[in-house]
Amino acid sequence: MGQRRSSDLVRRLPILLILAVAAAGALLLRDRLSFEALAQHREALLSFRDAHYGLAVAGFVATYVAVVTFSLPGGLICTLTGGFLFGLFPGVFYNVAGASAGAVLLFLAARAGFGARFAERIAAQGGAAARLQAALRESEWSVLFLMRLVPVVPFFVANLLPAFLNVPLHRFAISTVLGIVPGALVYTSVGTGLGEVLARGEAPDLGVIFTPPVLLPLLGLAALSALPIVVRLWRKGW
Incomplete structure (x- = not known):
């Protein structure tokens, strides 16, 4: 019994550490990963990028991975910074790499700590929750892409569920990498013009993703992702 408890603790330690850091980060880093902080340090960041491009890329991606893994505030700031420092291309690749790697690390920690046994308990208990779980598994690809493409689903929720x-x-991993590309393209593009916006003491228009030219294509992709679910339900006579 003692050995089993020790094994459970070791397995859950990564996700417990992540939760602790996330809680501390929400309190301590709220003002450090902000537009104001980026505006204050933008010249230093640009100078470091110009002098040490490789280190700047590695440091940026590592920071993005940490922000996503520990669910720290500032994920959107990181995406904008990727465009600000590295342009649309290759900035969008660095953004997708950092966000995807962080998401995978959080997913693995959560699944190792609670996910596998939680899923087993739902299946063993039966009932409505088990039926929902089975239905989701029938359409996993579609559901995973929908969570990434629909802007209303928080990123950390789409990593944990x-x-x-x-x-x-x-x-x-595949649905994460491919599913976040459209949003990453939009916000990386916004980040490419961030220098002028910050120089004027303004904040960028983050509502751009909800404008028809951007939102409609995203909804179109979401509809394509949902199509297999609709077809499956239709065949079952729902």
Whole structure:
């Protein structure tokens, strides 16, 4: 019994550490990862990028990975900074790499700590929750892409829910990388003009993703992702 408890603690330690850092970060880093902080340090960041490009890329991606893994405030700031420092291309690749790697690390920690056993308990208990779990598994690809494409789903929620349902790693990773590309393109593009906006003492228009030219294509992609679910329900006579 003692050995089993020790094994459970070791397995849950990563996600417990992540939760602790996330709680501390929400209190301590709220003002440090902000537009004001970026405006204050933009010249230093640009100078460091020009002098040490490789280190700037590595440091940026590592920071983005940490922000996503520990669910720290500032994910959007990181995406904008990627465009600000590195342009649309290759900035969008650095943004997608950092966000995807952080999401995978959080997913793995959550699944190892709670996800697998949580999913097993739902299946064993039966009832409505088990039926919902089974329905989701029938359409995992569609559901995973929908969570990434629909802007109303918080990023950290889209990382944790699949872990609790014990989604296979390859499905989570592929849907994450491909599913965040459209949003990353939009906000990286906004970041490319961030220098002028910050120089004027203004904040960028983050509502751009909800404008028709951007939102409608995203909803179109979401509709394509949902199509297999609709077809499956239609065949079942729902």
